Amino acid sequence: MDAWLTRWRRELALGGCLVVAAGILVVSELGHRSITHRYQSAMQSIATSVRLNTLSARLADAETGQRSFLLTAKREYLEPYEDAVPQIRKLLDELRPHYALHPDADAEKVYATLIAAIGAKLGEIDLTLDLTEHARIDRALEIVQSGVGQRTMDEIRFLLEDLSRREDNSARTIAEGWHASLALSRLGIALVAALNVVLVVALFFGLKRDWRVSNERQDLLNRHVRERTRQLDSLASRLQEAAEAERSALARELHDELGALLTASKMDIAWIRGRLGEEHAALHQKLARVIQHLDQGMVAKRRIVEGLRPSTLSTFGLATAARELTEQVAERAGWDVELELPEIDPQLPEEVEIALFRVLQESLTNATKYAQATRVRVRLGCEPLHCRLEVEDNGRGFRAGEMRSGAQGLFGMRQRTEARGGSLHVLSAPGSGTLIRALLPVQSPPCWRSSRPRESVPVAPAPGDAHGIAGA
Ligand SMILES: Nc1ncnc2c1ncn2[C@@H]1O[C@H](COP(=O)(O)OP(=O)(O)OP(=O)(O)O)[C@@H](O)[C@H]1O
Ligand SMILES: [Mg+2]
Numbered sequence: 086m087d088a089w090l091t092r093w094r095r096e097l098a099l100g101g102c103l104v105v106a107a108g109i110l111v112v113s114e115l116g117h118r119s120i121t122h123r124y125q126s127a128m129q130s131i132a133t134s135v136r137l138n139t140l141s142a143r144l145a146d147a148e149t150g151q152r153s154f155l156l157t158a159k160r161e162y163l164e165p166y167e168d169a170v171p172q173i174r175k176l177l178d179e180l181r182p183h184y185a186l187h188p189d190a191d192a193e194k195v196y197a198t199l200i201a202a203i204g205a206k207l208g209e210i211d212l213t214l215d216l217t218e219h220a221r222i223d224r225a226l227e228i229v230q231s232g233v234g235q236r237t238m239d240e241i242r243f244l245l246e247d248l249s250r251r252e253d254n255s256a257r258t259i260a261e262g263w264h265a266s267l268a269l270s271r272l273g274i275a276l277v278a279a280l281n282v283v284l285v286v287a288l289f290f291g292l293k294r295d296w297r298v299s300n301e302r303q304d305l306l307n308r309h310v311r312e313r314t315r316q317l318d319s320l321a322s323r324l325q326e327a328a329e330a331e332r333s334a335l336a337r338e339l340h341d342e343l344g345a346l347l348t349a350s351k352m353d354i355a356w357i358r359g360r361l362g363e364e365h366a367a368l369h370q371k372l373a374r375v376i377q378h379l380d381q382g383m384v385a386k387r388r389i390v391e392g393l394r395p396s397t398l399s400t401f402g403l404a405t406a407a408r409e410l411t412e413q414v415a416e417r418a419g420w421d422v423e424l425e426l427p428e429i430d431p432q433l434p435e436e437v438e439i440a441l442f443r444v445l446q447e448s449l450t451n452a453t454k455y456a457q458a459t460r461v462r463v464r465l466g467c468e469p470l471h472c473r474l475e476v477e478d479n480g481r482g483f484r485a486g487e488m489r490s491g492a493q494g495l496f497g498m499r500q501r502t503e504a505r506g507g508s509l510h511v512l513s514a515p516g517s518g519t520l521i522r523a524l525l526p527v528q529s530p531p532c533w534r535s536s537r538p539r540e541s542v543p544v545a546p547a548p549g550d551a552h553g554i555a556g557a
Contacts, residue, residue: 095295098288105281112277116270123263130256133183134249140176141245143169144206148238151210155217155225166210173203192251199244206237322504325497329394329439336393343386351379395442402430403438404465407445407474411463414449420478423462431467437525440501441465441474444509447494448476448521456480456519471507472527477520482513498523 090097150166153159177200184196209228216225228234358372390396398406404426415422433441445463452458458480466473488495498521499509507525 102284109277112273119266127259130252134252137249143172202241209234321500332393336390347383404430418453421460425464444498444523452478472525474523479518482515482517
């Protein structure tokens, strides 16, 4: 359940916000309708009160017209009566639907009584006017003086006041309800708005927390990736160092053991040959062949030893080894070669020399294999804090996408340089040649001297021996 809540809490909060927003709409719409309805009811009550007052006034007008006519018998005094009667009928017509739908059943009854009383009053007035017009004014006055009209009028006033009071009460009740529903509606809106704010704030903090957690996870992942990359780099560089150490050891073994054996064998055979008489021509010939094979074996051994660990590098240093290697490869490939190397070999840490030499080897190998170049330039520059090697050809160049999967050369160069805190840049484009630039830091400034402490190394290769161009 907890996991479910954690997983869906953002969706739940969003859904909650939507429901609350819909709630706000419904509450405000209902409040608006209720207020509108109450407003209309209140306006109707006020209009009814006005009509009741007008009705009372018109009845008074009708009675005044009746009295004036009875006293003067002049037709013009009848005018208020004649004006009032149609207005009274109209007002009664207007009030009828109001009381027909009135929620207070008593009010409807009172209204019915009022209509009857008004009918009686108008009937009494009509009768007295009719009698007056027919010269029976004494009879008309008699009816007026009997007080019937006065009592009817009192009853009408009473009924009108009753209805007015009811309308006032109804208007007051509506107004109170109006205020209540206004307050309720405001309270509802305030509540849902507050709830919405709470949900939005919760959503905001939830999102912020998610964001923080995902950032922390990302950081952790990045740290893991960095740590793994560092471990892999260090593993790769240890492997390279181990491979270099193996190569050196193998080169030494080959030189010391095999070289000594071959030399001793050659000397023994030469000794035997010197002691053989002329009559052993066939043996002479065989031994000469054996010596020849031993010489070929020594040349092959030197070549292998050089490929494993160039003796020039150990003996003279990077500049000389780079010159020798480049010239040999260029001669085989038929390139014009341009060399910019320090005149005096800088004394560099061994691993820097090896790394730069291997980069040079692989760059020249690649240029031979792929570039179809006619010109190659090799530059080596050493400053107090770093060494820079550049190998540039004017060949066909390449795009990064062209690199076949599983290619190790450029990757190995980059690995070698970066493992030692340096960098490798490969600049190339189809038709524009290729420039390989390796930059390696040198912890201690290089010493510019020609003689250097040397380790025991195989003999320098015989002139004409080729460097094997091994992968970097
Ligand atoms: N000087 C160059 N001129 C043209 N293309 C080159 C040059 N150097 C490298 N390339 C291209 O870059 C690719 C990658 O070179 P990289 O040395 O990494 O691998 P590789 O030589 O194909 O294989 P490996 O070195 O592992 O034997 C090559 O296959 C080649 O297409
Ligand atoms: Mg290669």
